[in-house]
Amino acid sequence: MSAPTQSEAEIESRLTAIGRVADGIRRxxxxxxxxxxxxxxxxxxxxxxxxxxxxxxxxxxxxxxxNPYDLATLNLLDAFTAPAWIEGGxxxxxxxxxxxxxxxxxxxxxxxxxSLIVGFASIIxxxxxxxxxxxxxxxxGGITDAVIxxxxxxxxxxxxxxxxxxxxxxxxxxxxxxxxADIAVWVLIFSIGISNWVQFARTVRGSCMVERNxxxxxAARIIGIHPILIMLRHVLPNxxxxxxxxxxxxLAVAVLTEATLSFLxxxxxxxxxxxxxxxxxxxxxxxxxxxxxxxxxxxxxxTLVLAVNLLGDWLRDALNPKLR
Amino acid sequence: xxxxxxxxxxxxxxxxxVMLVVSALxxxxxxxxxxxxxxxxxxxxxxQDRAALRERLGLNDPIIFQYLRYLGDVIQGDFGISFxxxxxxxxxxxxxxxxxxELALVAAVFALAAGVPMGVYTGLYPDRWLSRVFQAVSLxxxxxxxxxxxxLLILFFxxxxxxxxxxxxxxxxxxxxxxxxxxxxxxLKSVIMPAFTLGxxxxxxxxxxxxxxxxxxxxxxxxxxxxxxxxxxFAVHFGHALKNTLVPVITITGLQLGSLIAFAIITxxxxxxxxxxxxxxxxxxxxxxxxxxxxxxLVAAFFVVINLVVDLLYYVVDPRLRLDRxxxx
Numbered sequence: 347m348s349a350p351t352q353s354e355a356e357i358e359s360r361l362t363a364i365g366r367v368a369d370g371i372r373r374x375x376x377x378x379x380x381x382x383x384x385x386x387x388x389x390x391x392x393x394x395x396x397x398x399x400x401x402x403x404x405x406x407x408x409x410x411x412x413n414p415y416d417l418a419t420l421n422l423l424d425a426f427t428a429p430a431w432i433e434g435g436x437x438x439x440x441x442x443x444x445x446x447x448x449x450x451x452x453x454x455x456x457x458x459x460x461s462l463i464v465g466f467a468s469i470i471x472x473x474x475x476x477x478x479x480x481x482x483x484x485x486x487g488g489i490t491d492a493v494i495x496x497x498x499x500x501x502x503x504x505x506x507x508x509x510x511x512x513x514x515x516x517x518x519x520x521x522x523x524x525x526x527a528d529i530a531v532w533v534l535i536f537s538i539g540i541s542n543w544v545q546f547a548r549t550v551r552g553s554c555m556v557e558r559n560x561x562x563x564x565a566a567r568i569i570g571i572h573p574i575l576i577m578l579r580h581v582l583p584n585x586x587x588x589x590x591x592x593x594x595x596x597l598a599v600a601v602l603t604e605a606t607l608s609f610l611x612x613x614x615x616x617x618x619x620x621x622x623x624x625x626x627x628x629x630x631x632x633x634x635x636x637x638x639x640x641x642x643x644x645x646x647x648x649t650l651v652l653a654v655n656l657l658g659d660w661l662r663d664a665l666n667p668k669l670r
Numbered sequence: 671x672x673x674x675x676x677x678x679x680x681x682x683x684x685x686x687x688v689m690l691v692v693s694a695l696x697x698x699x700x701x702x703x704x705x706x707x708x709x710x711x712x713x714x715x716x717x718q719d720r721a722a723l724r725e726r727l728g729l730n731d732p733i734i735f736q737y738l739r740y741l742g743d744v745i746q747g748d749f750g751i752s753f754x755x756x757x758x759x760x761x762x763x764x765x766x767x768x769x770x771x772e773l774a775l776v777a778a779v780f781a782l783a784a785g786v787p788m789g790v791y792t793g794l795y796p797d798r799w800l801s802r803v804f805q806a807v808s809l810x811x812x813x814x815x816x817x818x819x820x821x822l823l824i825l826f827f828x829x830x831x832x833x834x835x836x837x838x839x840x841x842x843x844x845x846x847x848x849x850x851x852x853x854x855x856x857x858l859k860s861v862i863m864p865a866f867t868l869g870x871x872x873x874x875x876x877x878x879x880x881x882x883x884x885x886x887x888x889x890x891x892x893x894x895x896x897x898x899x900x901x902x903x904f905a906v907h908f909g910h911a912l913k914n915t916l917v918p919v920i921t922i923t924g925l926q927l928g929s930l931i932a933f934a935i936i937t938x939x940x941x942x943x944x945x946x947x948x949x950x951x952x953x954x955x956x957x958x959x960x961x962x963x964x965x966x967x968l969v970a971a972f973f974v975v976i977n978l979v980v981d982l983l984y985y986v987v988d989p990r991l992r993l994d995r996x997x998x999x
Binding site: 500503504505507508511512514515516518519520602605606609610611612622625629632633635637640641644647648651652655 | 688691699702809810812813814815816817818821822824825828829836928929932933935936939940950951953954955957959962966969970973974977
């Protein structure tokens, strides 16, 4: 007899869970953040551009006119076709083709996908690392805090791109060269993530130190709640605002760093090109007049970074109580 | 004065710690990435010979001794031999140093010479259309990747118009051990696009900084008093307002010199500029650890010295910071 009541309880709890999510969504759309988003024309445009790019990257196999990595569809006779609106262009290839006869538009859509995957993964890695170290640093204090923060200081005095290059170079040195292409994604995610954790750690540590001394945290400690639980339940929610701003701008930085490393030839290999790799390949054909191979991926990259940056700027202002 | 001496001592001490950490990192790279014996001997060297060589090079000593020996070598300027070119690393770097420093210098001068006036203008007249153009340029400067700016320049001024050379340094003149490209016409033409590419981000930064500082300073009372005293606009804007915005500008420019050296890696690759950055990148591609670790030490030393000098200057220039030192770092 107990089975039905259990499932009823389960259904009920699920219903309340759904209700809570619906409530959350309603509150979001009634809330200040959404209002401030709606009333900022720049934020709306940047948001739409970002959304379109994200969706195109997500559904790349459906959206793209052709699959640039399907060797069967490539025809070398199509190589170096100019964009459709130029003399010698073909309506089959809106943005022209590269040296392999690959449709540039498709290559760009797939390249954006690779760039975004690496960007998201590395910023998530940086965020997890930074938040963990920041919580530990702020909660434990003492020597642990001093060591972590000195490392952060030293790292912060060098540009992130230099750190990423170094880590990338060392990891490449550790691995046999014939494996470089297969694991390039992981090496990139690791090196870009490592070079971006400091901002997260500093912010989280700051608010952790403030929260730690508040009475409710002390009360929680006295009744014997595990420190990790206290940090996750009480300290972390207080820093999600600034962390989301850092993560948004960090995404732009990560995409840019990935593109730069790939452009320099130490990132994604030509078999799995990101936007940076595409620009790198296209660079070879600038002098012979096939400018579109380098220029269109570059513009795509710039548009993406600009849109995400503008969103980050808006979010920072929207979450800043001083500016309300 | 005692406080100042203590402050300087503490900063120098911190700088030494940072350099020790960086050199330890460089040593670890040396020690664990790649096998120096395999790099030095041929395929047919016997295992006994390899072991003997390992013993003779001291590779079997306790790790701390090896580190100290490495440190001793580095202090004496012996950075080992490049895996890729089989030449002494210090010689390689010294050859490449002038090209990078000249590029960074021209870029910094360009960023200051263009960034400060643009910042002053946008600060004084925030609503004019030219200010909006400058603001848009600065947004582009932040969002356009460095390498893409370089590529657009090459395409436009190099390929389409054919005005400027697209790669290399042009003709150079030797003055002692220093080779300069700034004294020949082709050298000067060659430096324009790379310096613009490299300086663009710094220009943006300086412009935004000067603008916001100007906006802030123009609201203060002493500017109102200066106007009330009947001073000309020029004297108010440049004698009173701009002068007071320059302390942070100088600091940021100083700190950015280090970034210029680092970002030169990208610019030098785009324009095939024969500097240290290009050497470093080739070292990464070939996992040439001695060159990588030496570059790391060199750049770290550069950064540490700049940070130290800027901190000390700040301390001298701004008396408020003597109480709260943490703001300066």
